[in-house]
Amino acid sequence: MTPTYYLLLSALLFTIGVVGVLVRRNAIVVFMCIELMLNAVNLTLVTFARINGELDGQVMAFFVMVVAAAEVVVGLAIIMAIFKSRRSASVDDTNLLKY
Amino acid sequence: MSSMVLAQAAGEVSTGEAVTFWILGPAALAGGLGMIFSRSAVHSALWLVLSMLSLGVLYMVQSAPFLGFTQIIVYTGAVMMLFLFVLMMAGRENADSVVEVLRGQRVLAALFGIGFAGLLVAGVTRALTNVTPAPQLDPNSPTGGGAGGLGRLIFTDYLFGFELTAILLIVAALAGIVLATRDRRNEGAKKTQKELVEARFRGEYKRKTPFPGPGVFATSNSVATPALLPDGRVAPESLSDLIESTTAAQLIAKHERLAVAAEDAKRAEQAKALVSGSSGREGSPGEEEAK
Numbered sequence: 052m053t054p055t056y057y058l059l060l061s062a063l064l065f066t067i068g069v070v071g072v073l074v075r076r077n078a079i080v081v082f083m084c085i086e087l088m089l090n091a092v093n094l095t096l097v098t099f100a101r102i103n104g105e106l107d108g109q110v111m112a113f114f115v116m117v118v119a120a121a122e123v124v125v126g127l128a129i130i131m132a133i134f135k136s137r138r139s140a141s142v143d144d145t146n147l148l149k150y
Numbered sequence: 151m152s153s154m155v156l157a158q159a160a161g162e163v164s165t166g167e168a169v170t171f172w173i174l175g176p177a178a179l180a181g182g183l184g185m186i187f188s189r190s191a192v193h194s195a196l197w198l199v200l201s202m203l204s205l206g207v208l209y210m211v212q213s214a215p216f217l218g219f220t221q222i223i224v225y226t227g228a229v230m231m232l233f234l235f236v237l238m239m240a241g242r243e244n245a246d247s248v249v250e251v252l253r254g255q256r257v258l259a260a261l262f263g264i265g266f267a268g269l270l271v272a273g274v275t276r277a278l279t280n281v282t283p284a285p286q287l288d289p290n291s292p293t294g295g296g297a298g299g300l301g302r303l304i305f306t307d308y309l310f311g312f313e314l315t316a317i318l319l320i321v322a323a324l325a326g327i328v329l330a331t332r333d334r335r336n337e338g339a340k341k342t343q344k345e346l347v348e349a350r351f352r353g354e355y356k357r358k359t360p361f362p363g364p365g366v367f368a369t370s371n372s373v374a375t376p377a378l379l380p381d382g383r384v385a386p387e388s389l390s391d392l393i394e395s396t397t398a399a400q401l402i403a404k405h406e407r408l409a410v411a412a413e414d415a416k417r418a419e420q421a422k423a424l425v426s427g428s429s430g431r432e433g434s435p436g437e438e439e440a441k
Contacts, residue, residue, distance in 0.1 A: 052162065052163055052168050052171065052172075053162060053163065053278075053283070054163065054212075054283050055274065055275065055278045055279070055281070056171060056175070057171070057208065057212070058274045058278065059271055059274060059275070060171075060175045060178065060179070060208075062267060062270035062271050062274055063179060063182075063267055063271070064178060064179065064182050064201070064205075065270070066263050066266050066267040066270065067179070067182035067183060067185075067186060067263070068182070069262075069263060069266060070186065070259050070260065070262070070263035071182075071185065071186045073255070073259035073262070073263075074186065074255070074256055074259050074260075075186065075194075076251075077191050079191055079233065079236060079237055079240065080185070080191050080194050082233070083185060083194055083195060083198050083233060084185070084186070086198065086202075086225075086229065087182055087185065087198060087201060090201070090202060090205050090221075090225070093205070093209075093217075093221075094205055094208065094209070097208075097209050097212050097214050097217060098212060100214070100295075101212045101213060101214070101283065101284075101286065101287075102278075102281060102283040102284065103283075103284055104283075104284025104285065104287060105284075106287070106293075106294075106295060106299050106300060106303050107303065107307075109214050109216075109217055109295055109300060110300060110303050110304060110307075110308050112214075112217055113217060113220070113300065113304070114308075114311060114315060116217075116220060116221070116224055116225070117315045117318070117319065118315070118318065119225075119229070120224060120228070120229060120319075120322075121318050121319055121321075121322035122322075123229050123232060123233075124232075124322045124323065124325070124326040125322055125325045125326060125329070127232060127233070127236045128325065128326045128329035128330050129329060130236065130240065131236060131239065131240060131329070131330065132329050132330075134239075134240040140240045143251050
């Protein structure tokens with residue numbers, strides 16, 4: 052096997068994440084699917100760093116992790132705020148953004 | 151030995167790495183699929199933890215040990231636990247409904263997923279079949295994939311981006327605080343004592359004072375005991391509507407009895423005074439007038 056296999060694995064994981072965002076209705080699970088997509092991209096970055104013999108890809112993966120951590124904080128806080136006013140975490144119930 | 155060198159030149163990975171990949175790659179895929187297909191959100195989170203742990207070990211195998219440990223500590227340790235916290239507070243009880251809101255959405259999404267995966271896999275395979283990877287970096291050397299090489303890059307070439315992530319983290323922490331704290335000026339929020347007193351004296355309530363508490367006597371200390379006014383009457387506001395207060399009824403009856411007795415005594419005294427006034431005391435009309 053070659054390092055390309057890692058890229059194929061990450062492509063499949065990214066696809067799973069996309070399909071999960073489309074299919075699932077619970078906002079928190081949708082958020083987890085986004086995390087899976089970010090992880091797949093991180094695997095791609097690490098694999099490219101390895102193929103090229105450089106470290107830049109790893110630094111980018113590191114930055115992606117930081118951004119993902121910040122995104123999780125804000126996203127989960129928004130989901131909690133919606134849950135407080137709607138008593139539901141389903142994306143179908145959040146069809147009006149004005150209340 | 152020579153076959154190994156040849157294999158390295160052709161871009162083959164070592165046997166140990168291949169074994170690791172063929173165990174952990176399917177585990178990561180199974181984690182992703184399990185996350186999509188499990189009905190309960192908590193199960194989804196646990197499947198995602200499996201996927202992330204496998205990916206962390208795959209990073210370590212690819213000479214990125216620092217990223218691998220960061221993945222395990224930050225993602226599975228911090229982020230997923232945060233997810234589980236929020237799940238326990240918010241989304242645990244509402245499992246996904248089986249009803250499709252948009253008809254045919256799941257089938258279409260599955261078709262789209264298959265097409266997307268085929269596209270990505272075909273593109274990557276075609277683009278990278280003849281690529282010879284560079285020799286593996288040594289994670290223990292200062293320029294390798296360990297913390298040393300990463301730190302050197304972060305604090306030289308990527309310093310500006312690193313500062314920006316620092317700002318991003320601070321703003322995210324502030325945003326989390328702002329979104330999570332309740333707005334005190336909201337209606338429905340509990341008023342403080344000071345606001346309540348001011349509202350009372352502005353006349354927004356019927357009474358300016360709080361309701362009197364129940365009375366406490368040597369014979370009873372229950373909430374059903376009414377408070378007494380200075381003249382001995384029962385203060386009706388101190389009685390709770392919810393509690394059947396026999397003590398209050400007794401007290402009211404006793405007070406009425408006492409009032410009647412006092413009235414009787416007064417009347418008798420008056421009659422007596424009248425009688426005695428008519429018979430003997432002519433010289434004291436002032437007393438009669440004072441009454």
